[in-house]
Amino acid sequence: AQSVTQPDIHITVSEGASLELRCNYSYGATPYLFWYVQSPGQGLQLLLKYFSGDTLVQGIKGFEAEFKRSQSSFNLRKPSVHWSDAAEYFCAVGGSLAEYGNKLVFGAGTILRVKS
Amino acid sequence: EPEVTQTPSHQVTQMGQEVILRCVPISNHLYFYWYRQILGQKVEFLVSFYNNEISEKSEIFDDQFSVERPDGSNFTLKIRSTKLEDSAMYFCARVAPTGVGANYGYTFGSGTRLTVV
Numbered sequence: 001a002q003s004v005t006q007p008d009i010h011i012t013v014s015e016g017a018s019l020e021l022r023c024n025y026s027y028g029a030t031p032y033l034f035w036y037v038q039s040p041g042q043g044l045q046l047l048l049k050y051f052s053g054d055t056l057v058q059g060i061k062g063f064e065a066e067f068k069r070s071q072s073s074f075n076l077r078k079p080s081v082h083w084s085d086a087a088e089y090f091c092a093v094g095g096s097l098a099e100y101g102n103k104l105v106f107g108a109g110t111i112l113r114v115k116s
Numbered sequence: 117e118p119e120v121t122q123t124p125s126h127q128v129t130q131m132g133q134e135v136i137l138r139c140v141p142i143s144n145h146l147y148f149y150w151y152r153q154i155l156g157q158k159v160e161f162l163v164s165f166y167n168n169e170i171s172e173k174s175e176i177f178d179d180q181f182s183v184e185r186p187d188g189s190n191f192t193l194k195i196r197s198t199k200l201e202d203s204a205m206y207f208c209a210r211v212a213p214t215g216v217g218a219n220y221g222y223t224f225g226s227g228t229r230l231t232v233v
Contacts, residue, residue, distance in 0.1 A: 043226035
């Protein structure tokens with residue numbers, strides 16, 4: 001069965017420090033991987049996605065993620081966190097339209113707190 | 117300009133009442149989805165809709181739920197008799213498969229917060 005694990009429920013980092021949010025997935029085919037960010041009471045904003053090719057993908061707001069097939073991971077990183085990055089981050093996995101109708105399976109989320 | 121608009125943004129309803137949540141995607145989108153997020157929990161798939169019919173639904177999507185695209189534009193989720201546990205944020209999503217790989221787009225609307233009292 002498809003699943004996504006985000007091991008860290010909460011993470012607190014200082015402003016200006018680097019960030020890495022972990023995501024591990026279980027998927028029976030070539031995964032399509034996504035990171036979304038959600039501010040309180042708001043919708044889901046796509047940060048970045050991976051389908052194929054270069055395993056290091058760049059997203060918006062200075063985020064990047066690296067796909068490691070051998071580790072079934074898709075960790076999100078940012079070199080220098082800003083206070084405005086405080087939010088909840090969701091990793092999601094899906095498949096191709098032909099294979100799986102591309103519904104997404106989400107992780108439980110990681111709440112990022114930024115301290116000044 | 118958002119690609120997927122949801123209305124209303126917030127709805128409060130009495131238990132047992134019917135609610136209709138609306139999603140207005142761009143007209144050439146083919147694949148539509150509803151997801152829900154109970155407060156403090158993960159986002160969960162409810163149903164996918166392709167070519168004017170349900171293509172997949174989850175265990176959550178029981179007989180109380182229905183979806184349709186009555187006028188070829190709005191995509192609606194109806195809950196016939198709401199329960200307290202239906203209180204959640206409901207997200208509409210669309211995929212516009214304009215190509216393979218990098219053109220694969222999965223966009224969520226801003227959500228409707230449903231509160232059942």
